[in-house]
Amino acid sequence: METASEKESLVVLAADLSTTGELVRLIDLVGPHIAALKTHVDMVEDFSGDSWQEVVKAAQSHDLMLFEDRKFADIGKVSQTQMGGVYDIRSWADIVTAHRVSGPDIVDGIAAGWDEVQRIGGVFLLAQMSSRGNLLTGGYTDETIATGAASPHVLGYIGNGSSPDDISSLREKVGEGKMIWTPGVNLSAEEGALGQRYGHPSDAIKAGSDAVIVGSGIHGTADPAAAARAYAEATWSALSGR
Numbered sequence: 256m257e258t259a260s261e262k263e264s265l266v267v268l269a270a271d272l273s274t275t276g277e278l279v280r281l282i283d284l285v286g287p288h289i290a291a292l293k294t295h296v297d298m299v300e301d302f303s304g305d306s307w308q309e310v311v312k313a314a315q316s317h318d319l320m321l322f323e324d325r326k327f328a329d330i331g332k333v334s335q336t337q338m339g340g341v342y343d344i345r346s347w348a349d350i351v352t353a354h355r356v357s358g359p360d361i362v363d364g365i366a367a368g369w370d371e372v373q374r375i376g377g378v379f380l381l382a383q384m385s386s387r388g389n390l391l392t393g394g395y396t397d398e399t400i401a402t403g404a405a406s407p408h409v410l411g412y413i414g415n416g417s418s419p420d421d422i423s424s425l426r427e428k429v430g431e432g433k434m435i436w437t438p439g440v441n442l443s444a445e446e447g448a449l450g451q452r453y454g455h456p457s458d459a460i461k462a463g464s465d466a467v468i469v470g471s472g473i474h475g476t477a478d479p480a481a482a483a484r485a486y487a488e489a490t491w492s493a494l495s496g497r
């Protein structure tokens with residue numbers, strides 16, 4: 256939130272690109288207008304420990320936390336192990352996502368992964384999703400919120416950015432003690448590919464989202480810096496209004 260306030264931006268970039276070179280270029284272009292960097296490290300074709308350090312350095316040079324959208328879902332012990340492995344997420348990610356589906360212990364498993372390298376990070380639990388037909392509703396969402404409320408490792412929840420009603424109902428249940436970050440946001444598109452749904456960033460923030468997660472609305476445009484600035488302005492003025 257300090258970074259967000261300095262840059263006047265509630266935009267988390269979903270940097271869904273397949274090479275580290277493209278990632279570094281994008282980060283340098285849009286870095287001044289975004290508050291955090293979300294990655295999918297397992298979609299990077301030229302991944303190596305060294306090449307990934309370039310991405311980490313680029314993010315740090317723009318004061319961006321690294322948010323690996325790993326969507327952990329296995330039992331606690333296996334999730335702990337998966338924080339290491341080839342990608343060694345525990346060593347560079349400040350934030351990760353996790354599903355609640357396997358039980359509440361997944362959160363402690365992830366925290367134990369960071370512990371192994373003497374780091375501390377935050378978990379975002381998926382309380383809702385933006386894609387159509389997802390199963391994260393009703394009692395499942397409530398259990399997810401209860402798990403998060405009971406854990407100091409849980410920084411917040413992922414909410415459905417395509418629906419202001421979903422966001423405000425989530426905010427009502429979560430209260431003010433945890434964050435809500437919302438993907439499924441675009442300034443112009445109404446529907447994304449393969450079941451993705453979109454809402455307007457201003458509506459998401461007004462409904463109670465703390466940050467919007469934007470991918471193709473930024474990296475898929477001819478001028479990513481201008482797009483990132485437009486999303487930053489939309490979110491910051493919506494927050495001022497709220």
Ligand code: 5BU
Pocket residue numbers: 269270271295324381383384385386413438439440447451468469470471472
């Ligand atoms: P888009 O290009 O803005 O549609 O990308 C959205 C990003 O947010 C992408 O990296 C997804 O993995 C991520 N996402 C999502 O779209 N919907 C969800 O419910 C969750 C994550 Br959780």
